[in-house]
Amino acid sequence: MAENKTDTCYEDLSVQMFQLYLERSGEHQAMLECMNRVLPTEFKRIGEGKSCLDVMGVGSGGGQMDVHILTLFQSIFPGVPITTDIVEGSLKLTDNFKALVAKTPNLKTAPFSWHIMSSEDYVKQAKAKGDMKKFDFIHMIQMIYYVEDLAATLEFYQGLLKKNGRLMIIVEAANSGWDILWKTFQKDLCTFSISDYRSAREVKAYLDKRGLKYDEYPCPNEFDISECFDPMSKVGCELLNFFTARDFYASFTPETTAAILDLFKTKCSTQKDSKTMFNSNMSCILVHA
Template sequence: MESLLDDYSKYLSVYEMLLANSAEHRCMKEFVHTKLPEVLASIGKGEPTLNMMGVGSGSGEIELEILKVMHEKHPDAKVNNEVVEPSECMLKKYNALLSKTPGLEHVTFHWNKMTATEFENDWKKNNSDRKMHFINMIQMLYYVEDPEATISFYRSLLQKGGKILLILLAGETAWARLIKKFQDQICKKGFAQSVNTSDIKRFLESKNIPYQNYKLRSLTDITECFTPGDLKGDRLLDLLTEVVEFRKTASPKLRDEVLEFLKQPENSQTVNGRILFDCSTEALLIDA
């Protein structure tokens, strides 16, 4: 089976389908505008310039919302924002969205077409001692080899009083359990696809690193996954397993086991004849 991570164009198309069939981004935006303002208000008080960073910024949809809130809480401050994103396609989407987003004239963007690991190596090579007030790492730890080492490095870049916002699949959510259950059969070596917030919280607690957590509940309509030959259902199944053409390339045994897992009552619920799968995420705010 071919990992979806090896075919970025397919990954992007199915991920956009997920967003259209779930409340994932709506929940994140609600968190940014209801829970995050108080946190951002406490960071960098009175400083003329704030340093921010997005690691795996994607198309910038959530990051630009964070920048808006930061400006609301620090209206007189300039902002330097480091964008770390390896996908040229995503960077183009980010720039297109930025061009349509007013009120960010105070922000200077620094574009880094790099993976999180490449940026870390580049930063160390240049011996930079610049510190960050706020770093967001949203749905990106699945794509590094060592999530704990990645968190430790980026946390070392924080100013005193700074924060990291980390968003991942919640540990108890059905999608996280699906990946854990079948990780030996569907996950690509060299990536931490099965990592979730339960893993990260155990790491933070073992190191006595303070954090706050917020559950972001989101359900995905997977009804069509149970109709063989349905294009939308097959693409959603590809995303949930992160395997290209999973229905065709998986063994009949594995395919049946995954479909059975998806429809179990503890993993999904039926509402008005539609099957809704639990893909909830969790936000962790990690202290410096």
């Protein structure tokens, strides 16, 4: 695959909407709190007795979570070399990631291998080469919605783990607001970049079917979406566009827009202090080697 080719749902205006969502939702902070609670013990187990560590990020976006993960690893194993492979389809977000690495003192000289392609293309490329690198820790944060074949994807990356390795999957929790929205309006929403919505429920169903061992940790989060109910609010409209992965008011019939907004208020959220707080709970799933 050509180095400058991209294959992602996050390009151009989508990147801007994604950044707006992150700012409004507090999602990154919720994930950081979860990782700080869970990963130190896991990392000590993963890296015990090893002279080097190999980490992979799949669908890493702008790299904020990766930088935190690598810094955490370094704090637990100071002086131990760490290599990092990144698989990310967005050239724009990869450039943001590289800029973040360049201004992070502890990572300026760390070796990175950049694979600017979709997960599917990386899998094809790795299988074609036949000499697949193994990893101590692989993370897939909020990206399993965009893979073509969930089972094949999880099977491949779990198979890349070294002894005592872990595959971390962070995904929307079953029965979260996202899960309810996309399952209820699946025929209307699963038509473009997301063809089959998955939450933690689908991930765990596959792992259970395969008999794979895993641990699940809650990653609670909620945020105010009151502006989504004001059609004159620019922020509200942009959030709705991100939630539905399309131009909300231009893409659906008035009946569908009304039904989605009603679902947001009655099923996906709770009312607190005159605010509509969207349930964006996530699950952190650690799959064993």
